[in-house]
Amino acid sequence: xxxxxxxxxxxxxxxxxxxxxxxxxxxxxxxxxxxxxxxxxxxxxxxxxxxxxxxxxxxxxxxxxxxxxxxxxxxxxxxxxxxxxxxxxxxxxxxxxxxxxxxxxxxxxxxxxxxxxxxxxxxxxxxxxxxxxxxxxxxxxxxxxxxxxxxxxxxxxxxxxxxxxxxxxxxxxxxxxxxxxxxxxxxxxxxxxxxxxxxxxxxxxxxxxxxxxxxxxxxxxxxxxxxxxxxxxxxxxxxxxxxxxxxxxxxxxxxxxxxxxxxxxxxxxxxxxxxxxxxxxxxxxxxxxxxxxxxxxxxxxxxxxxxxxxxxxxxxxxxxxxxxxxxxxxxxxxxxxxxxxxxxxxxxxxxxxxxxxxxxxxxxxxxxxxxxxxxxxxxxxxxxxxx
Numbered sequence: 210x211x212x213x214x215x216x217x218x219x220x221x222x223x224x225x226x227x228x229x230x231x232x233x234x235x236x237x238x239x240x241x242x243x244x245x246x247x248x249x250x251x252x253x254x255x256x257x258x259x260x261x262x263x264x265x266x267x268x269x270x271x272x273x274x275x276x277x278x279x280x281x282x283x284x285x286x287x288x289x290x291x292x293x294x295x296x297x298x299x300x301x302x303x304x305x306x307x308x309x310x311x312x313x314x315x316x317x318x319x320x321x322x323x324x325x326x327x328x329x330x331x332x333x334x335x336x337x338x339x340x341x342x343x344x345x346x347x348x349x350x351x352x353x354x355x356x357x358x359x360x361x362x363x364x365x366x367x368x369x370x371x372x373x374x375x376x377x378x379x380x381x382x383x384x385x386x387x388x389x390x391x392x393x394x395x396x397x398x399x400x401x402x403x404x405x406x407x408x409x410x411x412x413x414x415x416x417x418x419x420x421x422x423x424x425x426x427x428x429x430x431x432x433x434x435x436x437x438x439x440x441x442x443x444x445x446x447x448x449x450x451x452x453x454x455x456x457x458x459x460x461x462x463x464x465x466x467x468x469x470x471x472x473x474x475x476x477x478x479x480x481x482x483x484x485x486x487x488x489x490x491x492x493x494x495x496x497x498x499x500x501x502x503x504x505x506x507x508x509x510x511x512x513x514x515x516x517x518x519x520x521x522x523x524x525x526x527x528x529x530x531x532x533x534x535x536x537x538x539x540x541x542x543x544x545x546x547x548x549x550x551x552x553x554x555x556x557x558x559x560x561x562x563x564x565x566x567x568x569x570x571x572x573x574x575x576x577x578x579x580x581x582x583x584x585x586x587x588x589x590x591x592x593x594x595x596x
Contacts, residue, residue, distance in 0.1 A: 213303050214433035215443045215593070216313070216426045217246025218555040223421035223543035224390045225323045231265060232277035234422035235319040238551075239278055242315065242424035247437055250278075253426075254311035256285045259298030259318040260547030263333050264325060274317065291337045292495065293582030294318065295423070295550025296589035300448050302427050312432045318551030319422035330418055337583040339456035351415055351496070353457065353584045355407035358498035360463035362409065365513035367501065369409050373400035374519045375497040376413045379534050383541025385567045390419050390543030414497040419543030423551040425558070443558045447480025447592030449473060453585050466585035469506035473579070473590045477508075480592035482575060484508030487531050487592075489560045489570040491553035493581040494538040500524075503579055504533070507590070526570055535560075535568045550580040550589065561595040 219241030221234055229237070235258075243249070256278075258271040267273050271287040288297040295318030302314040322330060331349050338344040338353060361367045377397055383389040400413035433442055451471035454460060461467065477483060484507060492507070494500035501515035509531045510518045523530025536542055536556045539549060557576035559565045578591045 211430040212444045212446060213306050214428050214430060215445060215554070215558050216428045216433055216436060216438070217242040217244070217248065218558050219243070219245060219424040220388055220552060220555045221422050222388050223419045223545060226321070226420035231270070231319050231321040232274055234321070234420060235274045235317050236278060238319070238422040238424035239315060239317055242426050245440070246426045248313070248426065250280060252313055253280065253283060253315050254313050255283055255305060256280060256315045256317060257298040257302045258285060258287050259295035259316065259551060260287060260320055261289055261291065261294055262287070264320060264322050274319065290587045291582040292493070292544070292546045293550055293580045293587050293589050294547045295552065296578065296580035296591065297550070299425065299427070299445070299550060299554055299591065300450060300589060303445055303448055306427055306429050313426065313428045315424060315426050316551055317422065317424045318548035320545035320547035321420045322418040322545055323420050327418070337586070342458065343456055349407070350584070351407040351410055354496040354498055355410050356457065357463050357502065358409050358496070361498060361502065364464050365516065367516035369401060370397060371501065371516035371520050372409070372414055372497040373397045375494065375500045376400045376540055378519065378525055379494060379538040379540040382535045382568055383537025386536045386542060389537040389541050390417055391537070391541045410496055410498070416495050416539040416544045419545045421543060421545035421548045421552070423548050423555050425551055425554045440562050441595055443561045444594050444596070445591060446594050447476035447482070449475030449479070449590040450588070451475070452587050455586055457584060465502055465506055465512070466581065466588060468585050468588035469503065469579060469581065469590070472588045473507050476577070476590040476592045480594065482592060486575050487577045488573040488575050489535065489557065490531050490533045490577040490579065491536070491538070491556055492533055492579040494534055494540050495544060495581070497540070499581065500533065500538070507577070507579060526568070532570045535565070535570060550578065553578040553580060554591065557593050561593060
Protein backbone atom coordinates (compact mmCIF):
# COMPACT_ATOMS: atom_id res chain seq x y z
CA UNK A 210 0.00 0.00 0.00
CA UNK A 211 1.09 3.58 -0.61
CA UNK A 212 2.79 5.48 2.20
CA UNK A 213 2.06 8.92 3.66
CA UNK A 214 4.94 11.40 3.91
CA UNK A 215 5.52 14.51 5.98
CA UNK A 216 6.48 17.16 3.44
CA UNK A 217 6.75 20.18 5.73
CA UNK A 218 6.79 21.21 9.38
CA UNK A 219 6.38 24.53 11.17
CA UNK A 220 6.50 25.42 14.85
CA UNK A 221 6.02 28.66 16.75
CA UNK A 222 7.22 29.70 20.19
CA UNK A 223 5.25 28.21 23.08
CA UNK A 224 4.52 30.44 26.07
CA UNK A 225 2.36 33.29 27.25
CA UNK A 226 1.71 34.70 23.79
CA UNK A 227 -0.13 37.93 24.52
CA UNK A 228 1.38 39.22 21.27
CA UNK A 229 -0.82 37.02 19.06
CA UNK A 230 -4.35 35.75 18.59
CA UNK A 231 -4.93 32.05 18.02
CA UNK A 232 -5.25 32.76 14.27
CA UNK A 233 -1.89 34.52 14.26
CA UNK A 234 -0.28 31.64 16.15
CA UNK A 235 -1.67 29.25 13.54
CA UNK A 236 -0.31 31.45 10.75
CA UNK A 237 3.24 31.41 12.17
CA UNK A 238 3.36 27.62 12.09
CA UNK A 239 1.50 27.27 8.78
CA UNK A 240 3.73 29.80 7.00
CA UNK A 241 6.89 27.96 8.07
CA UNK A 242 5.49 24.53 7.18
CA UNK A 243 4.44 25.70 3.72
CA UNK A 244 7.89 27.12 3.11
CA UNK A 245 9.56 23.99 4.46
CA UNK A 246 7.49 21.83 2.10
CA UNK A 247 8.19 24.06 -0.89
CA UNK A 248 4.46 24.38 -1.54
CA UNK A 249 1.95 27.13 -2.16
CA UNK A 250 -1.59 27.46 -0.83
CA UNK A 251 -3.01 26.23 -4.14
CA UNK A 252 -1.24 22.88 -3.63
CA UNK A 253 -3.34 22.02 -0.56
CA UNK A 254 -6.49 19.90 -0.78
CA UNK A 255 -7.72 20.36 2.79
CA UNK A 256 -6.77 21.36 6.32
CA UNK A 257 -7.47 19.75 9.68
CA UNK A 258 -7.37 21.88 12.82
CA UNK A 259 -6.60 20.32 16.20
CA UNK A 260 -7.88 22.45 19.08
CA UNK A 261 -10.14 22.40 22.13
CA UNK A 262 -12.86 25.03 21.61
CA UNK A 263 -13.76 25.58 25.28
CA UNK A 264 -10.60 27.63 25.80
CA UNK A 265 -11.54 30.17 23.11
CA UNK A 266 -14.31 32.72 22.92
CA UNK A 267 -14.70 31.84 19.24
CA UNK A 268 -16.74 28.74 18.46
CA UNK A 269 -16.16 26.79 15.26
CA UNK A 270 -12.48 27.71 15.37
CA UNK A 271 -11.51 25.85 12.21
CA UNK A 272 -13.45 28.25 10.00
CA UNK A 273 -11.83 31.30 11.58
CA UNK A 274 -8.33 29.88 11.20
CA UNK A 275 -9.06 28.77 7.63
CA UNK A 276 -10.23 32.26 6.69
CA UNK A 277 -7.26 33.96 8.33
CA UNK A 278 -4.87 31.68 6.42
CA UNK A 279 -6.65 32.61 3.17
CA UNK A 280 -7.42 28.98 2.38
CA UNK A 281 -11.12 29.10 1.48
CA UNK A 282 -12.80 27.31 -0.26
CA UNK A 283 -10.89 24.06 0.38
CA UNK A 284 -12.48 21.99 3.15
CA UNK A 285 -11.48 22.24 6.79
CA UNK A 286 -12.72 20.66 9.99
CA UNK A 287 -11.90 20.51 13.68
CA UNK A 288 -10.76 17.53 15.75
CA UNK A 289 -11.19 17.52 19.52
CA UNK A 290 -10.20 14.77 21.93
CA UNK A 291 -8.90 16.87 24.82
CA UNK A 292 -5.08 16.95 25.05
CA UNK A 293 -4.73 14.55 22.08
CA UNK A 294 -6.58 16.81 19.63
CA UNK A 295 -3.41 17.50 17.62
CA UNK A 296 -2.62 13.82 17.08
CA UNK A 297 -6.26 13.18 16.21
CA UNK A 298 -5.87 15.83 13.50
CA UNK A 299 -2.74 14.10 12.16
CA UNK A 300 -4.53 10.75 12.08
CA UNK A 301 -7.57 12.30 10.37
CA UNK A 302 -5.40 13.84 7.65
CA UNK A 303 -3.56 10.51 7.23
CA UNK A 304 -6.91 8.75 6.74
CA UNK A 305 -8.08 11.35 4.22
CA UNK A 306 -4.97 10.82 2.09
CA UNK A 307 -4.92 7.04 2.57
CA UNK A 308 -8.50 6.83 1.32
CA UNK A 309 -7.54 8.62 -1.90
CA UNK A 310 -9.81 11.56 -1.19
CA UNK A 311 -6.93 14.03 -0.84
CA UNK A 312 -3.27 14.24 -1.87
CA UNK A 313 -1.94 17.05 0.35
CA UNK A 314 -3.38 18.07 3.73
CA UNK A 315 -2.12 20.65 6.22
CA UNK A 316 -2.58 19.80 9.90
CA UNK A 317 -2.55 22.73 12.31
CA UNK A 318 -2.65 22.37 16.07
CA UNK A 319 -3.33 25.68 17.80
CA UNK A 320 -4.43 26.83 21.24
CA UNK A 321 -4.66 29.93 23.40
CA UNK A 322 -4.81 28.97 27.07
CA UNK A 323 -3.27 31.76 29.12
CA UNK A 324 -6.21 34.12 28.67
CA UNK A 325 -8.07 31.98 31.21
CA UNK A 326 -7.27 31.91 34.92
CA UNK A 327 -5.66 28.74 36.30
CA UNK A 328 -8.81 27.97 38.29
CA UNK A 329 -10.92 28.15 35.11
CA UNK A 330 -8.51 25.84 33.28
CA UNK A 331 -8.49 23.35 36.15
CA UNK A 332 -12.29 23.32 36.15
CA UNK A 333 -12.44 22.72 32.39
CA UNK A 334 -9.84 19.96 32.54
CA UNK A 335 -11.52 18.33 35.50
CA UNK A 336 -14.66 17.91 33.40
CA UNK A 337 -12.75 15.65 31.01
CA UNK A 338 -13.11 13.09 33.78
CA UNK A 339 -16.43 11.38 34.38
CA UNK A 340 -18.75 14.16 35.53
CA UNK A 341 -21.43 12.13 37.30
CA UNK A 342 -19.25 10.29 39.81
CA UNK A 343 -15.81 11.93 39.70
CA UNK A 344 -15.35 15.55 38.64
CA UNK A 345 -18.46 16.61 40.52
CA UNK A 346 -16.54 15.79 43.69
CA UNK A 347 -13.63 18.06 42.75
CA UNK A 348 -11.23 15.82 40.84
CA UNK A 349 -8.61 17.74 38.85
CA UNK A 350 -5.92 16.68 36.39
CA UNK A 351 -3.17 16.88 39.05
CA UNK A 352 -5.44 14.92 41.39
CA UNK A 353 -5.96 12.11 38.87
CA UNK A 354 -2.26 11.80 38.08
CA UNK A 355 -1.44 11.95 41.79
CA UNK A 356 -3.62 8.83 42.13
CA UNK A 357 -1.62 7.19 39.32
CA UNK A 358 1.64 8.14 41.02
CA UNK A 359 0.51 6.79 44.38
CA UNK A 360 -0.59 3.52 42.77
CA UNK A 361 2.71 3.17 40.88
CA UNK A 362 4.72 3.85 44.02
CA UNK A 363 2.70 1.32 46.00
CA UNK A 364 2.89 -1.40 43.34
CA UNK A 365 6.49 -0.97 42.18
CA UNK A 366 8.39 1.11 44.72
CA UNK A 367 8.74 4.14 42.44
CA UNK A 368 10.19 7.10 44.36
CA UNK A 369 9.70 10.85 44.38
CA UNK A 370 13.37 11.19 43.40
CA UNK A 371 12.66 9.21 40.23
CA UNK A 372 9.70 11.45 39.44
CA UNK A 373 11.92 14.50 39.91
CA UNK A 374 14.53 13.05 37.55
CA UNK A 375 11.98 13.16 34.72
CA UNK A 376 11.61 16.91 35.30
CA UNK A 377 15.39 17.38 35.44
CA UNK A 378 15.87 15.63 32.09
CA UNK A 379 13.11 17.49 30.34
CA UNK A 380 14.22 20.88 31.63
CA UNK A 381 17.77 20.06 30.48
CA UNK A 382 16.57 19.56 26.93
CA UNK A 383 14.03 22.37 27.12
CA UNK A 384 16.91 24.73 27.88
CA UNK A 385 18.26 23.80 24.44
CA UNK A 386 14.97 24.31 22.58
CA UNK A 387 14.32 27.90 21.42
CA UNK A 388 10.58 27.18 21.12
CA UNK A 389 10.21 25.95 24.71
CA UNK A 390 8.33 27.86 27.40
CA UNK A 391 10.93 27.06 30.09
CA UNK A 392 14.50 27.34 28.88
CA UNK A 393 16.29 26.66 32.15
CA UNK A 394 17.82 23.64 33.82
CA UNK A 395 16.78 22.48 37.29
CA UNK A 396 18.13 20.05 39.88
CA UNK A 397 16.52 17.11 41.63
CA UNK A 398 16.71 19.09 44.87
CA UNK A 399 14.89 22.06 43.34
CA UNK A 400 12.16 19.79 42.01
CA UNK A 401 11.71 18.02 45.34
CA UNK A 402 11.59 21.29 47.26
CA UNK A 403 9.02 22.96 44.99
CA UNK A 404 5.52 23.60 46.30
CA UNK A 405 3.18 20.62 46.65
CA UNK A 406 0.28 20.36 44.19
CA UNK A 407 -1.34 16.95 44.81
CA UNK A 408 0.68 14.45 46.82
CA UNK A 409 3.16 13.16 45.74
CA UNK A 410 3.31 15.67 42.87
CA UNK A 411 5.01 19.04 43.30
CA UNK A 412 5.11 22.05 40.98
CA UNK A 413 8.04 20.65 38.98
CA UNK A 414 6.17 17.39 38.41
CA UNK A 415 3.49 19.27 36.46
CA UNK A 416 3.50 20.75 32.96
CA UNK A 417 2.44 24.34 32.37
CA UNK A 418 -0.42 25.77 30.32
CA UNK A 419 0.77 27.66 27.25
CA UNK A 420 -0.25 29.29 24.00
CA UNK A 421 1.18 28.00 20.75
CA UNK A 422 0.79 26.35 17.38
CA UNK A 423 2.48 23.76 15.18
CA UNK A 424 1.85 22.51 11.66
CA UNK A 425 2.69 19.45 9.59
CA UNK A 426 1.87 18.96 5.92
CA UNK A 427 1.13 15.38 4.86
CA UNK A 428 1.16 14.12 1.31
CA UNK A 429 0.55 10.92 -0.63
CA UNK A 430 3.58 8.90 -1.68
CA UNK A 431 3.20 9.85 -5.33
CA UNK A 432 2.86 13.54 -4.55
CA UNK A 433 5.73 13.48 -2.08
CA UNK A 434 8.15 11.79 -4.46
CA UNK A 435 7.33 14.25 -7.23
CA UNK A 436 7.89 17.32 -5.03
CA UNK A 437 11.04 19.38 -5.28
CA UNK A 438 12.62 19.11 -1.85
CA UNK A 439 15.85 19.70 0.02
CA UNK A 440 15.02 17.59 3.09
CA UNK A 441 14.89 13.77 3.29
CA UNK A 442 11.39 12.33 3.33
CA UNK A 443 9.92 11.14 6.61
CA UNK A 444 7.02 8.69 6.44
CA UNK A 445 4.13 8.20 8.85
CA UNK A 446 4.06 4.42 8.63
CA UNK A 447 2.13 3.43 11.75
CA UNK A 448 -0.93 4.93 13.41
CA UNK A 449 -2.60 3.54 16.51
CA UNK A 450 -5.53 4.81 18.55
CA UNK A 451 -7.41 3.31 21.46
CA UNK A 452 -9.84 4.40 24.15
CA UNK A 453 -10.49 3.58 27.79
CA UNK A 454 -13.34 4.21 30.20
CA UNK A 455 -14.09 7.81 31.12
CA UNK A 456 -14.10 6.84 34.79
CA UNK A 457 -10.85 5.67 36.35
CA UNK A 458 -13.00 3.65 38.76
CA UNK A 459 -13.72 1.23 35.94
CA UNK A 460 -10.06 0.77 34.92
CA UNK A 461 -8.24 -2.50 35.71
CA UNK A 462 -5.55 -0.59 37.63
CA UNK A 463 -4.27 2.93 38.27
CA UNK A 464 -0.62 2.46 37.33
CA UNK A 465 -0.93 2.20 33.54
CA UNK A 466 -3.06 3.51 30.68
CA UNK A 467 -4.66 0.59 28.80
CA UNK A 468 -5.40 2.86 25.83
CA UNK A 469 -1.68 3.61 25.47
CA UNK A 470 -0.66 -0.05 25.39
CA UNK A 471 -3.38 -0.88 22.86
CA UNK A 472 -2.57 2.08 20.60
CA UNK A 473 1.14 1.27 20.69
CA UNK A 474 0.57 -2.32 19.60
CA UNK A 475 -1.56 -1.14 16.66
CA UNK A 476 1.11 1.33 15.53
CA UNK A 477 3.95 -1.17 15.91
CA UNK A 478 2.09 -3.78 13.85
CA UNK A 479 1.25 -1.35 11.08
CA UNK A 480 4.79 0.04 10.88
CA UNK A 481 6.30 -3.45 11.22
CA UNK A 482 8.54 -2.43 14.11
CA UNK A 483 8.98 -3.37 17.77
CA UNK A 484 9.73 -1.19 20.80
CA UNK A 485 13.43 -2.05 20.45
CA UNK A 486 13.43 -0.39 17.00
CA UNK A 487 12.34 3.03 18.29
CA UNK A 488 15.32 5.41 18.41
CA UNK A 489 13.65 8.59 19.66
CA UNK A 490 10.24 9.25 21.20
CA UNK A 491 7.95 12.07 22.20
CA UNK A 492 5.62 11.01 25.02
CA UNK A 493 2.84 12.75 26.88
CA UNK A 494 4.53 13.93 30.10
CA UNK A 495 1.73 16.12 31.41
CA UNK A 496 3.03 14.99 34.80
CA UNK A 497 6.30 13.27 35.65
CA UNK A 498 4.51 10.01 36.47
CA UNK A 499 2.93 10.06 33.00
CA UNK A 500 6.34 9.76 31.34
CA UNK A 501 7.33 6.88 33.62
CA UNK A 502 4.07 5.10 32.81
CA UNK A 503 4.65 5.74 29.10
CA UNK A 504 8.05 3.98 29.18
CA UNK A 505 6.23 0.87 30.34
CA UNK A 506 3.06 1.16 28.25
CA UNK A 507 5.14 1.59 25.08
CA UNK A 508 7.36 -1.38 25.89
CA UNK A 509 10.61 0.54 26.36
CA UNK A 510 11.04 -1.32 29.65
CA UNK A 511 9.25 -3.96 31.69
CA UNK A 512 6.18 -3.09 33.74
CA UNK A 513 7.21 -1.54 37.01
CA UNK A 514 10.70 -0.60 35.78
CA UNK A 515 9.88 2.92 34.56
CA UNK A 516 11.32 4.54 37.67
CA UNK A 517 14.57 2.64 37.26
CA UNK A 518 14.60 3.53 33.54
CA UNK A 519 14.85 7.26 34.30
CA UNK A 520 17.12 6.71 37.30
CA UNK A 521 19.58 4.84 35.06
CA UNK A 522 19.33 7.70 32.50
CA UNK A 523 18.07 5.32 29.82
CA UNK A 524 15.78 8.00 28.41
CA UNK A 525 18.62 10.52 27.95
CA UNK A 526 20.51 10.81 24.67
CA UNK A 527 23.35 8.31 24.86
CA UNK A 528 21.81 6.53 27.86
CA UNK A 529 21.46 3.16 26.18
CA UNK A 530 17.66 3.20 25.92
CA UNK A 531 15.14 5.27 23.95
CA UNK A 532 15.80 9.03 24.23
CA UNK A 533 12.50 10.55 25.30
CA UNK A 534 11.26 14.16 25.12
CA UNK A 535 14.56 15.64 24.04
CA UNK A 536 12.73 18.85 23.10
CA UNK A 537 11.69 19.36 26.73
CA UNK A 538 8.37 17.56 26.46
CA UNK A 539 5.17 19.07 27.77
CA UNK A 540 6.99 19.63 31.05
CA UNK A 541 9.45 22.25 29.78
CA UNK A 542 8.17 23.06 26.29
CA UNK A 543 4.66 23.82 27.55
CA UNK A 544 1.28 22.28 26.80
CA UNK A 545 -1.05 24.26 24.48
CA UNK A 546 -3.32 21.26 24.37
CA UNK A 547 -4.54 21.42 20.77
CA UNK A 548 -1.01 22.01 19.48
CA UNK A 549 0.82 19.38 21.54
CA UNK A 550 0.35 16.34 19.30
CA UNK A 551 1.35 18.28 16.18
CA UNK A 552 4.37 19.69 18.03
CA UNK A 553 5.43 16.13 18.84
CA UNK A 554 5.23 15.22 15.15
CA UNK A 555 7.37 18.24 14.24
CA UNK A 556 10.08 17.22 16.71
CA UNK A 557 10.24 13.63 15.49
CA UNK A 558 10.48 14.78 11.88
CA UNK A 559 13.31 17.14 12.82
CA UNK A 560 15.10 14.32 14.62
CA UNK A 561 14.76 11.93 11.70
CA UNK A 562 15.99 14.62 9.31
CA UNK A 563 18.99 15.27 11.57
CA UNK A 564 17.96 18.89 12.16
CA UNK A 565 17.72 19.06 15.97
CA UNK A 566 21.11 20.60 16.67
CA UNK A 567 22.25 20.29 20.29
CA UNK A 568 19.33 17.93 20.97
CA UNK A 569 20.00 15.60 18.05
CA UNK A 570 19.80 11.85 18.62
CA UNK A 571 22.62 10.40 16.49
CA UNK A 572 21.51 8.47 13.39
CA UNK A 573 17.83 8.40 14.34
CA UNK A 574 15.73 6.76 11.63
CA UNK A 575 12.65 5.52 13.51
CA UNK A 576 10.67 7.74 15.88
CA UNK A 577 7.44 7.61 17.85
CA UNK A 578 4.86 9.99 19.28
CA UNK A 579 2.53 9.16 22.18
CA UNK A 580 -0.25 11.66 22.87
CA UNK A 581 -2.83 11.11 25.63
CA UNK A 582 -6.26 12.74 25.73
CA UNK A 583 -7.83 13.42 29.08
CA UNK A 584 -6.74 10.95 31.75
CA UNK A 585 -6.19 8.17 29.25
CA UNK A 586 -9.64 8.07 27.68
CA UNK A 587 -7.91 8.43 24.30
CA UNK A 588 -4.33 7.69 23.26
CA UNK A 589 -2.72 8.13 19.84
CA UNK A 590 0.62 6.49 18.99
CA UNK A 591 2.31 7.24 15.68
CA UNK A 592 5.49 5.70 14.22
CA UNK A 593 7.61 7.67 11.76
CA UNK A 594 10.46 6.38 9.58
CA UNK A 595 13.15 7.90 7.44
CA UNK A 596 14.25 5.89 4.41
